[in-house]
Amino acid sequence: MTRTILKGMLLASSILGTAGIAHAQDVTLTIESWRNDDLSIWQEKIIPAFEAKNPGIKVVFSPTAPTEYNAALNAKLDAGSAGDLITCRPFDASLELFNKGHLASLNDLSGMENFSDVAKSAWTTDDGATTFCVPMASVIHGFIYNKDAFDQLGIAVPATEAEFFAALDKIKADGNFIPMAMGTKDLWEAATMGYQNIGPTYWKGEEGRAALIKGEQKLTDEPWVEPYRVLAKWKDYLGDGFEAQTYPDSQNLFTLGRAAIYPAGSWEIGLFNSQAQFKMGAFPPPVKNAGDTCYISDHNDIGVGLNAKSANADAAKKFLTFVASPDFADIYANSLPGFFSLNSTAVKMADPLAQEFVSWREKCKPTIRSTYQILSRGTPNLENETWTASANVINGTQTPEEAAKKLQEGLDSWYKPAN
Structure with missing residues (x-):
């Protein structure tokens, strides 16, 4: 035992x-x-x-x-x-x-x-x-649109700047939809979904961003002022009272079917899928002229x-x-x-809207938001200043040239490019 x-x-x-x-x-x-x-x-x-x-x-x-x-x-x-x-x-x-x-x-x-x-x-x-x-x-910028509204009005997906504004004009003339859902009250929306969305088209993505960091380009140069001129034209298409419209207001206007186009970040996809009762599509930032290289903020x-x-x-x-x-x-x-x-x-995306966004990587050159690397370390902070400048330009309280001049003066006050 x-x-x-x-x-x-x-x-x-x-x-x-x-x-x-x-x-x-x-x-x-x-x-x-x-x-x-x-x-x-x-x-x-x-x-x-x-x-x-x-x-x-x-x-x-x-x-x-x-x-x-x-x-x-x-x-x-x-x-x-x-x-x-x-x-x-x-x-x-x-x-x-x-x-x-x-x-x-x-x-x-x-x-x-x-x-x-x-x-x-x-x-x-x-x-x-x-x-x-x-x-x-990463998150990708572009425009999400109401497919039902586009079909109803016979609008083709715009590829160029001229086609984009022609589509907005047609939506506005019809009167059943706010052409574009975006407000300026929260400031960052105007910069992130506005300036940083379309801007890479004009400053040529990484090429312009790198030149700005090196001091070879300034925010007062044409490639950086021109997107503000384009943004200034958005004012006429944002609906009444856009100056008091918050980011959640913009989301609601679009998902409730009251606006035809939403300047977007791809992070909206999950929410919009759960709330919108209509078919959605997306298109990348329009190019200036047919045949131009397209650029996306793939941040x-x-x-x-x-x-x-x-x-x-x-x-x-x-x-x-x-x-x-x-x-x-x-x-x-x-x-x-x-x-x-x-x-x-x-990665092949199961979600069709997500797949549309990610497919742009195959035809467009990717870049990141111009203010995020190196250029927002000082005071005034270029990222935050760009929020205010973008909202002011859309509101019409500052010209594109004035906004650009103020941004460059702020950057010059603390940033010295490495030689």
Whole structure:
């Protein structure tokens, strides 16, 4: 009997010992994020897909409210209690984290070869030497339109600036729809869905943006003033009282079927799909003349990096390599229509409106918003100043030339291009 008990004890200790070894190999990774609206997608789709191929690594997605994220994350990083993986906002906020030593370099990470320089630009040092977050998604600008309204009025999708204004004139003359749903009260709407939407067509996307940073072009040059001249013409098509119209007002005007065109960011797709009772389509910013190269703002929105002090760096890098893969790109982009993968491998979108937006990458040159990299670090902040200038130009309280002059003077007061 003693021998039987001894055997049982040895067997039990052997089993426990094996369980202890298995447990020791288990690693739990925590992801910090400000996106709390996509929690279910991480829990139900992304994390299971990773864990199935990486036994022994568990992943916990732990979001903070968007308005609290920056402060909460900085406090955790300073205290050494932040998660292993840090969701990265674009440009300066994440660059500051890298410069403080909170984010690790990902230059040698397997999978980074899947991203272009434009895709990586929001999470790369000014000298281009180090990338510190894996690009996850971007948002694309253009125009969403009410297909039923266009069919009713016999309007073809405009491709050129002249066709665009001819369509607006036809909608206005008919009188059943507000031609375009956009307000200027919230300021950012005028800049983001106005100036940064159509502007790349005139300053030639990355070519103009790079020239502005280098000091080879100024905001008073024609390519930067001309989009303001075009915006000034929008005033006649925005409906009564647009100066007091907020961003949610604009969304409602369009989804309720009262406006025919909505200057858009692709992030509207999910909401519009759930609210609009009519067929929708989308078109890219019109070109000046037929046959011109078209440009789109394909703006980097979200990435993910490695906490430089993570105790689980090897496991975290495995997860980041997964984020850099076409498999992740497909899951993420199709789960969140309107947030497009930055991976070089094209993702076929199940949502037709999202597929329309992403198809423009095949025919248009991508760029990012002109104010976001380097040029908004000083005071006055060029991004915020552009909000005000864009609203003023549309309201008719400032001429395009006056707006451009004020923006350039503000930039000159603190920014000196590197020679």
